[in-house]
Amino acid sequence: MDFALSPALLELQQRTRSFIADKIIPFETDPRCTPHGPTEDLRRELVELGRAAGLLSSHVSVAMGGLGLDHRAKAIVFEEAGYSPLGPVALNIHAPDEGNMHLLEEVATPAQQERWLRPLAAGHIRSCFCMTEPSPGAGADPSMLATTAVRDGDDYVINGVKWFITGAEGAAFAIIMAKLEDGSATMFLADMDQPGIVLERLMDSLDSCFAGGHGVVRFENLRVPAADILGAAGEGFRYAQVRLSPARLTHCMRWLGQARRAHDVAVRYAAQRQAFGKSLGQHEGVGFQLADNEMDLHVTRLSIWHCAWVLDQGHLGKHESSVAKVISSEAIWRVVDRSVQVLGGQGVTHETIVARIFADARAFRIYDGPSEVHRWSIAKDIMRPFRTTTEKAH
Template sequence: MSIELSHDPRVVDLAERTARFVREVVVPEEERHGGVAAAGGEELRLRLQAAARQAGLFAPHVSPEYGGHGLDMRGRAAVFEEAGWSLFGPLALNVAAPDEGNMHLLEAVASDAQKERYLRPLATGEVRSCFAMTEPAPGAGSDPAALTTRATKVSGGWRIDGRKWFITGADGAAFAICMARTSGEPGDRGGATMFLVEADNPGMKVVRHIDTLDESLYGGHCEMVFDDCVVPDEAVLGEVDEGYAYAQVRLGPARMTHCMRWLGIARRAQHIALSRADERRLFGSRLGDLGMVQGMIADSEIDIAAARALTLQACWELDQGRSGAQSTSIAKTFTAEAVWRVVDRAVQICGSLGISGDILLGRFLREVRPFRIYDGPSETHRWAIARRALRRNAQA
C-alpha cells in the first residue's frame, strides 16, 4: 500500500494562505475576547467569514459548484490543521462542526432540490445547521442502535417524537438533520431514517443549553424536543430506513476533520510552550535546557507527528473509497488523547503562566478534553478496533 504524503501545489498554497490569515486576522480576535460569545457571536461569525471569503479561503471542503475549493480528505487535512491554529479559525473558513460534516453528508446524499434548499445556503455561510442524533440515556449515544426517537408515517409525511441532547450548534440553526427510528425497536441495527427539519417547525424546540467544559463550538450543546413534529415526505434525506448507512458517510470523515482541527490547537500549544522554554531563565539556564522539559517537548513533537500520520492514512483510505472504519477509529482515538497530552504538557512547561488567564492554554485544555468523548469515546473505539482485529485474525 503506497500512500502519498505530499500535497499538490494548490493545496500547499491554500494551507499557507490559511496559516497567514488565521495568525494575522483571526488570532487577534481570539486573544482579545477569548470566547465566541464575548467576541460578538453571530456578528463575529459573519465578519470573519466575510474576511475569509475575500481572502479566497472560504469553504475549502465544498465542491466548486457550491462556492468551495473541492478539496479531498487529504487536502482538507493540510488546510483544516492551519485553520485549527485558532479556536475561531474553523468558524471563519466555514469548516467548523457540525456544519462541515453536514455539508459533506448533504453533498453525498441529498437530492438536487435538497441541495439547493439546504446545502447551498449552508455552504455560503448564510445559515447554520445541526445534526440531531444523540439522545439522553437509554437512547442513542455511544451505541447508535439504541435510537429511541420515533418517526411515524402520516398522510403526506412523517411525525417525529423524541428527545435529543448534546446537539451542537442547535441554538440559531436554520435546520436540523434528525435521526429517527422508522422501523424496528431500540437495539436493532437498522431502521433509522434521516429527516431535514426546519427551525420554524413548531414541533421542534431547543429547550436548554447544556453547561459544558468547552465553549468554542458555536451555537452551544443543546437539548431538543421533537413533539408531534410533522414533516413532509420530501424532508426524508436519502432513503427510508437507510439512516445508519448515511451516518457512516458523515461520521468517519467528521472524526478526521475533528482530528485535523485539534491538531492545529496542539501545534499552537506546543508553539507557546517552546517560546516559554526559550525565553524563561531559572537555575542559571534556559528552561528549555533542562532535561525534563526537553523530554516533554520531544514527546509532544512525537504525538503531533504520529497523530498527523494516522490522520493522513485514514484520509487516504477515505479518498480511495474504502470504509476506513478501522483507520478512522485508530486515528480518532490516538489524536484525541495525543492532543490532550500536548496541551497538558504545554501548561506544565509554562507553570503558573499556563494556568493563568494571561494566555489561552487553560482555555485550550478545557476545549480539547471533550474530544475524547464526542464522536465516540476512546473506550468505544478501542472496543471496535479490537473486535475488527480479532475478526481479521480469525479469517486469516
C-alpha cells in the same frame, strides 16, 4: 503514499497560515467569544473574512461554492485553520456544519441541496445534527435510538429528546435521526424555526469553540413531509457512517492545529523563561516534555494523512478513522497537558490561549465516539478472521 506537498498545496497551506495569524487570531480576545461559542454576529464577520480570502468551505465541491479539496488537502488546510479556535468558524469548516455539508452533498436530492446545502456552504446559515439522546436513548450505542417518526399521510410525526446537540442555538435547520415504526433508523431534514421543535436549554461544557454551543432539543409532534427524508427511509445508520468517517477525521485535523498552537506557545515560553541559571527548555525535565510533544504531533499527523489517503482511494475508512481518532485525541491531549505544565502558573490562567485549548481538547476523547468504543471496534476487526474458527471450536 507521497508525503511531499505539491507547490499548489504548499501555497494554500501558507496562505491559510497567514490568514489565521493576521486576520483571525486578533479576534480571540473579542468579547463576542462566549462560553457557548462565538456569537452569530462574530461568526458572520469571521465568515466574511474567510470569503474575502477565498478560503471558504474548502471541503465542498466547486459546484456548490467550495474549493473541492480532497481529504489529503483538507488535512493541510484544516490543521492550519485549527491553529485558532476561531479558524474553523472563519473558514466555514467547523463541526457540525462541515460533516453535514459532506452528508448533504453525498445523499441529498438536488432540491434539498439547493434549499439547505447551498446556503450552508456559503456560510449564510448554520445547522445541527440531532442524534445523541439522554438515557435510555442513543449515545455511544446508536441502536438504542428512542426518537420516533410515525407516518401520517404525506408526513412523519417526530417525537423525542436529543442532547449534546452542537450548534443547536441559532441553527437554521437540523438533520434528525429517528426510528420508524419498523424500528429502522431514518434521517429527516427540518427547519428549526417551526412548531414542534423546542430548544430547552444550552448545556454548560468545558469547550467554548463551537458556534451555538451544545443544546437539549425536544421534538413535540414535529411534522416533516416525506419529501424531506434525507436519502432513503430506513438507511439512517448507513448514512451516519458516510458522515462519521470523514467528520471524525476532520475533528482530528482541526484539533491537531490547536495542539500545535499550544506547543508553540510552550516552546516560546521555555526559550524565554529563565530558572536556575538557564532557560527552561535547557532543563531536561522541560526539554523532554517538548520532545514528547513533537513526537506526538508527528504521529498524529501521520495517522491523519494515512486515513485521508484511504478515504481518497474511495474506501469508507471506518477502521482507519477509528485508529486515527484514538491516536489523535489521546496524543493531542498529552501535548496540550504538557504545554500547560511547561507554562506553569501561566498555563492555568487565560494569560495565554493554552488554558482555553486545554478545556476544548478534553472533550475530543469523547466526541464522535469515546476512545473505549473505538478500541472495541478496532478489537472486533482484529478478531474477525478468527471468529468462525472460535465459534466452530465451541
